[in-house]
Amino acid sequence: MTIRAFIAAATAATALMAGAANAADCPVDVDDPFDLEAAQIEDIYNCLKDAMAEGYAKEGDEIGANYRSWTVTSTRPAVAGPHGNRLLQTFANDVAAEQYLKFAEEGVKMPARSVLAKESITISKKKKQARVGPLFIMTKMEDGAIPETDDWLYAGLQPNGKVMKIKQSFCHDCHVNYPDQDMLAYPLEEVRIGN
Numbered sequence: 001m002t003i004r005a006f007i008a009a010a011t012a013a014t015a016l017m018a019g020a021a022n023a024a025d026c027p028v029d030v031d032d033p034f035d036l037e038a039a040q041i042e043d044i045y046n047c048l049k050d051a052m053a054e055g056y057a058k059e060g061d062e063i064g065a066n067y068r069s070w071t072v073t074s075t076r077p078a079v080a081g082p083h084g085n086r087l088l089q090t091f092a093n094d095v096a097a098e099q100y101l102k103f104a105e106e107g108v109k110m111p112a113r114s115v116l117a118k119e120s121i122t123i124s125k126k127k128k129q130a131r132v133g134p135l136f137i138m139t140k141m142e143d144g145a146i147p148e149t150d151d152w153l154y155a156g157l158q159p160n161g162k163v164m165k166i167k168q169s170f171c172h173d174c175h176v177n178y179p180d181q182d183m184l185a186y187p188l189e190e191v192r193i194g195n
């Protein structure tokens with residue numbers, strides 16, 4: 001092999017490996033994410049989960065780098081519908097976990113500094129492939145800090161760890177449908193892990 005061919009081959013191999021690290025290759029053989037069985041979802045999550053956490057942590061965001069050490073709130077990711085039919089899995093920080101895991105339906109008021117971080121996985125129909133979606137984040141601020149959103153600050157990280165531009169009203173206009181749960185919608189019942 002000439003040096004030039006060797007370099008070309010090595011570059012191609014590196015590109016392939018980078019693809020795997022980005023988990024570009026987690027195949028999915030359904031068209032509709034709602035058709036996924038639990039076992040398929042677990043396979044998808046196993047395929048993506050390491051690259052996912054690495055990606056969210058990449059820019060050094062504190063939540064992106066730490067949320068995996070928080071309390072997981074479901075047995076596996078699940079498709080609820082909102083959030084773009086993505087597979088969703090929420091983690092609760094120490095401040096939030098006790099109250100969140102009650103999944104209470106009335107009179108909920110989350111303590112200030114509660115943080116919920118929700119991983120998401122997009123199923124690409126066209127490519128028959130699962131890829132990492134944004135990390136969606138809700139942080140409860142001090143009482144009265146943001147009256148328009150009941151003191152919630154909405155945020156998001158892209159799969160590469162960069163901060164997403166988010167319109168607070170876009171998120172809140174939907175979360176406001178859960179006023180008795182302090183705007184929290186909770187994971188699907190069948191996957192909830194209670195305390």
Ligand code: HEC
Nearest residue numbers: 080082088116136137138154155171174184185186187188
């Ligand atoms: C169309 C409705 C809708 C919109 C818009 C929406 N959400 Fe959600 N969100 C939900 C539902 C429903 C759930 C619960 C489903 C699940 O997690 O399985 C949820 C769950 C969450 C959770 C986990 C905490 C909880 O509520 O249990 C976070 C964090 C979150 N969303 C952040 C955001 C952010 C940030 C935005 C804006 C970029 C946003 N959401 C926009 C409907 C919405």
